[in-house]
Amino acid sequence: MLPDKFKALSEAVFPYVVDCYRHLHAHPELSFLEFETSDFITNQLKSMDIPFRQGIGGTGVLGVITGNNPAKKTIALRADMDALPISEETGLAWKSLNNNVMHACGHDAHMACLLGAAKMLNELKNEFEGTVLLVFQPGEEKAPGGASLMLKDGVFDTLTPELIIGQHISEDYPTGTLAFRSGVVMASADEIHLTVKGQGGHGAKPHLCNDTVLAAAHTLVALQQVRSRLCPPLTPMVLTFGKLIANGETNVIPGEVKLSGTFRTFDEKWREEARGHIGRIIHDTCSAFGCAVDIEMPEGYPCLINNEEINCKSKQYASELLGENNILEFDQRLTSEDFSFFSQRYPACFYRFGTRGESNQHMGRSHTSGFCIDEKSLLTGTSGLAWIALGFLNG
Template identity: 45%
Template sequence: MPLKDEIKAIASEIRDDILAKRRHLHQHPELSFKEFNTSAFIKKSLDEWGIPWMPAANTGVIATLQGNKTDKTIALRADMDALPIQEETNLTFKSINHGVMHACGHDLHVASLLGVAHILKRLEKKINGTVKLVFQPAEEILPGGAIKILQEGVLLNPKVDVILGQHIMPSIESGKVGIRKGRFMASMDEIRIKVKGKGGHGAEPHNNNDPVVAASTIIVTLQQIVSRSNNPKTPSVLSFGKIEANGSTNIIPDVVFIEGTFRTMDEHWREEAHKKIIEVSKSVAGGLGCECDIDIKRGYPCLHNCETLTDKIHSYMREYIGDTNIIETDIWMASEDFAYYAQNFSSCFYLLGTGYYGRTNPSLHTPTMEINEECIETGMGLMSYLTFRYLNLTE
């Protein structure tokens, strides 16, 4: 039987087991670096299949399959953590942990990689190289679990040659995948600004230095950094989602807090923008009789897919699911700590379609996000095939 057909047959055979694992994980989500039960569940599954593993990055797990040769090493990554969101779906297996939900699909990522582990173990004699399965904690919070994985050196000895990762995408129909070479996902920084003025009675603004007006003016003025200072060819986003002014209808507060995010696709411009955000904020505040403190917490870098590797992966995808099921995606202004792996190894991060055909699918990070579970066979089968093809395995 051709290797492709063999993989598809195994994926179909184990589908119900992997589906059950995904539902268990969805029902028992855990927040970043608190994935203790998730980690134990992964280890138990690996033990049942006789796959050796080691702990990493607190709650993470690194499993290894050693093939007939050692000249190539590929890593496959799945993130494990959930989000602080109260689930509002009607699923029979909805989250039982109050205020915690797998709204970004990491339950599917883990289940799919477990499926890959099972498939690879069944075909272990055909592996001509080393495969490292990276179950990574804490993608959702800074500084992220990827950097800890790298710092601990678990992707060395043997050193990983390439690393692959997949992420669910509800806007892509189940059975399809999205891929893009070159720049793909944005950097991400958290911005916190404290505007300090002199509060007082709302009826006597002339006796105050109003930090609410200063904060509002800062937000509006900062938008010109993206619209006027940035090269229009470089995608950038500056958004503020939180303003906290503890005053009232007739009380001007002393302090206002602002929180937002800056994202871009260019690391040099990222540095320049940080400086401008600080300069403009202080200048505007000072011009209105206020002061401000600015903290920019540096987040994940831009994610760049290796062009040579991604071209290969694209061709392997055609072999497995056909060209009509592959979408060449646009850039995505979301951020991913997979970008740290991409800075150290040749990498390809692609999107796994999880949407239902002909209906509106709730987006990621929302309390009603659901996936079409038909994607599970595609997810684990495709990643298994990509692994074999990269390692030049014979049938």
Template identity: 45%
Template sequence: MSKELRSRVRDLAEEHAPATLTDRRHLHAHPELSFEEHETVAYVAGRLGEMGIPYRSVAGTGLVAEIGGGSGPTLALRADMDALPIQEANDVAYRSTKAGIMHACGHDVHTASLLGAARILAGVRDELKGTVRLLFQPGEEKLPGGATLMIRDGALQDPVPAAIFGQHVHPPLPAGTVGFRPGIYMASTDELFLTVRGRGGHGAMPHQSVDPIVITAQAITALQQLISRESDPTLPVVLTFGKIESEGGATNVIPNAVRLEGTLRTLDESWRKELHQRLRRTVEGIAAALGGSAELEIRHGYPFLKNDEPLTHWAQSAARELLGAEKVVDLPIRMTGEDFAFYTHHVPACFYRLGVGSPSPVHTDTFDVDEACLQTGSSLLAWLAMERLSQPAASNSK
């Protein structure tokens, strides 16, 4: 790709920066929960219409749009649009207008950046050597994940994209920087709902009861030993129970049942499947041995996220060309999850981090961003698509 076109991308990103900022602030002020993004998708559709970019509705509250056409491969860019059930504490002009709902995970930044990239790409559409498909996705924060519905509705079909790129805000990195990790990057995420049943009674006469709290305590210990003693120590696995509550009970009352909620995360699909069986066998066996019973519901979440290694190495190099080598960093493995993972199991994919320089982490009521990140986010998405379309490898992989 010529230096002239690279300069043009930077210039277009700067030219459209005010519109991208307006988009981000509007979206931040009007957040919507997963699969309820009706106002959001209408806003995005209106912006695409202003650019003359055709689109179609998918996944209930999602959109697929395309720029370019004719000969050449298709590449996809994805942004998620949903917010979280959090009451915003920031005192800013663009704070959430929706009680108890906030863009606390940066999806407003993702969507605004993709709209910004669309403006850049629309400005050079006659020079595109293929098609760029824009995926505006609902419901990343809630099972089954909006990505599954986008895929169901053909977002990766007719034709299958040669590659897909996605980005996510990263508070520790300053605005203007990005981070990459080739290969396996993020964990699978399953939700666990465990009920341990016993027989309640007086706390002073435990021999007349079957204490589900004691059973639960042993079950938790055994499950953590399962992770520490039976998992390959070189394979990251996390088991966390974040909620425990009894059905009744008091200082001198043994309850009838205890309920737990937790999460299981790993980076290997075979071991993930095996763990499901071992978890269930362990809790049922311990409960039965102590005179009670246990029921474990496992809600399958997102698979592990794997960045295509050649594609991601290439994307790192392309990012250095656009932003400068000092602005591109390497990332460690994360045990958090992302439904972008579903795309990575269908087509070559690269999911990277966008620095936003926030002192507050995501999913908190004070999360906000250095809005200089928007120009980086929009220009890099556009640049990756344009640069990749110009590569012979992209054409050959169609």
């Protein structure tokens, strides 16, 4: 299909995408509670006569578009569905109608673009060979991650994709651009939760207590050696604790102190090794102060890996549609994404589409109450996703 003809179709679908985006933005739902969102998506698929399965991994949806010779090739396209516990302050006419829930990470845009791409691909299904799987995934923002639950629930047991494509908004790049990168592009993420326990008591009689606050403080300091002395110097990682609760008083040493943090890295081998170091240091430090400690360190999200061949081809197809000047490369970042579960199992490409334009240049960044996208970016997000899919199907 010629890019000009395709662009005309994408522009015709664009108003539909904007309508979907505004509806989804106004009706956000938290992780694993995306019931109305799931129903909205299935109603859209019904209106396009696209068959689907609902309730995968909780509220997940899988739509299926079959072209000519459906068995020739199967690819998957993914969008996440959940919102964040943030009270919106954008002043938009389509701002959130749900108290303290907001699409502040662009998942509304991801869903709208995938619905738009589905509409385009469904209209073009006589022009490609193969099958397209539409994955609408719950719970990206919350462990254990909706991607892992959908996989455990057999989302691809009947139809297995040869590759999977995902995208994410980025206010770092201007509207009309897509950004790619091969290899490990996002970090693993493991949560760490500690409860330091000891004999509490009067602050004037510390010799009769186990000072849980002091033990917790020394534990935080001791854990810094994981980065400075145990981690290979050229291996990126962060170990950050952002929560410490010690419900004592000026003269009361509490019986327990709770800490929570995150450990992230780009190296899966080091990840496994570091988890052992972290547990040992926590236990030994608390023990030195006569305190016991409960440690919860569930296995979180793995590293997100972009397959070099799939990424390069996706970048090539995007360049054909948008022009080389609108194709960028994004930097590695120690943020995480549960699309990584898909990327660990299937050749994958996870790219970013720019959402910075005139309409939102003074708005807040993602994960803030003032966040919003430039709606014009939805055209690139939709057409780019559909064009890349066609490239793989017809390639």
